[in-house]
Amino acid sequence: MRDVSIIGIGQTPVGELWEKSLRHLAHDAIVAALRDAGTGQADALYVGNMLSGELAEQEHLGALFADFAGLRGIEAFKIEAACASGAAALRVGHMAVASGLYDMVIVCGVEKMTDAIGADTTAALALAADQEYEVSQGVSFVALNALLMRRYMYEYNVPHEAFAGFSVNAHRNGAGNPNAMFRRPITAETYRRAAMIADPINLMDSSPICDGAAVVVLAPSDLASDGRGSGPAVRILASTSATDSLAIHDRRDPLFLEAAYLSSQKAYVQAGVTPADIDLFELHDAFSIMSALSLEATGFARRGEGVRWAEDDGERIAIDGELPLSTMGGLKARGHPVGATGVYQVVEVVQQLRGEAGVNQVKDARLGMAQNIGGSGATVITHVLAAE
């Protein structure tokens, strides 16, 4: 297999983008990424998206976007793995280049959650969970995460306030990212007083419903450094995934994200690194409980201690902290356009490794990790990237 590098990135701002349709979002990010890569061509397009059928009454996004971006004719599919669809599309793009099949591949994560002409958005998000054993009982996706958070608080005797630092850190970083949906810092007091969504998950534990598209352009590493692009190429050291049951009650231990463990262990081996080598970690903070569980499953904390990274307003996970998390705002503040999120995370790691993260720049960032989670941990995809 050939080594694969990211030679171009593009993104739209994240937010309620009422004036942009699904295809316009994809188009804008694709054009930006191709320009960044210094090319106007590609061999294939893989689209990460979860909800276009439900919300926009549009499937068949591969051919649609290829055509709309001026690339009619090339291979193009949509890849879906719930909220991990973006990283799943990157997995396929990675294979296509690693195999030797294509030399230039576009991976586009896109989601349009506002302006839905189809289903209700909360109902649509529940498609990530088990319809027959969870959703049909009336449980929403946020309710499933609330059950996990409550269990965590009970099991490890942790008060709700202990999670505040994840949210404070995300919003602090969102303030410095021009593409973030929320750009005002919050305090632990904001967190404490936030409206309840599904007890114990409150508004500040939750990522927002929003629109956005992010794109990476992939090429074989040995062809990547030809000076065409506007930034240095960034090498993909690891691209791995793993799965677990959709239904949380089917897992041996609901508080251990088995797929995050498997996916990250494989990634460490593939990249030849350990958690201690990682300079920044874009984790899947769709809900603050997910941050704690991810940190435990990926080897950054012992069981029950993931939440301790949030202590002191998240000082240790800040841009200049020991382990910078959600450096551009994360799902919480940059926003979580579900099928696009996995690509946004990788785009942001690339920004950091290129030294283009502006006021959010992590000093001397050489090695970054992104982990994208589908459902309540049923699909977990990990990428480790390195500056060349």
Added chain:
Amino acid sequence: MRDVSIIGIGQTPVGELWEKSLRHLAHDAIVAALRDAGTGQADALYVGNMLSGELAEQEHLGALFADFAGLRGIEAFKIEAACASGAAALRVGHMAVASGLYDMVIVCGVEKMTDAIGADTTAALALAADQEYEVSQGVSFVALNALLMRRYMYEYNVPHEAFAGFSVNAHRNGAGNPNAMFRRPITAETYRRAAMIADPINLMDSSPICDGAAVVVLAPSDLASDGRGSGPAVRILASTSATDSLAIHDRRDPLFLEAAYLSSQKAYVQAGVTPADIDLFELHDAFSIMSALSLEATGFARRGEGVRWAEDDGERIAIDGELPLSTMGGLKARGHPVGATGVYQVVEVVQQLRGEAGVNQVKDARLGMAQNIGGSGATVITHVLAAE
């Protein structure tokens, strides 16, 4: 890139399978294919499906099916390209094995169209077309094909009855396939008297709404012939795809399937064959107009002459004819569970090349082609398979 072979096949019968849910269909076909391959393990599962979100209110099929088939933990995604989702999943599986990443990959095409708890099935199928420029005008998917058929009849001065042979041939072959939905032969008279669906498309021009799942197990060709499986391995000589605009009015020529042309030309080059070498062709006869257009775009007929293959009750496309088409009944009679169809086609080519097609066996079949079409030709995926 490594050569890839199919070492196991599995399928459920196609029909209105009210007693089987989506996950049960997938499970049954996966288990059958693993047994056929002589293994109980796999490294990854790629699911081709179009409508699970709309009709079953369930996405995230990769992780769901991996778990339900006893393979919890492995990589698993859903791939979507409208009615070409099945072959698109095979494209991804092919890359995964060809790249050297995995040695044993499951590709599962599955669709559950009856028993929908979500949208109306006709509305759901329109997700393959352009929502903003076609569907919002009130046009259904069958209506789009009706426009194409009417144009073909006008442009080439062809009467409707001229298409009858495609349908007669499909139903003749369906009668011999125990997994086909329709197993009664029809006559040209049945065709002529069939109820009108969307003028000029009548019931006998149209493939049915149905349920089904089909699976292939892939392995590198040099590891494929270890004698574990129940049949000889079948080699994938070509796996190619191409795209066109979703909206038919956006094409230079609505009667020429540009993506079918591109995809098949690439396939012929990749396989080192010409149309004359093909012993049987599983084409995408979702509507009989598609058979005529496919035959023209893939080089089996000149413009306006594809329909001539249907002459004399389809004598030249019968099992013992010059170019056997839809040998197990095709989309018309075996049935068209949309996201599963591309895998059914390939499974059936494997049956033919292994000499396991029973009364429908094409004599001395060495080289088979399958072509899966998404939308009205916006995604076209071609596979050429050869007996080892």
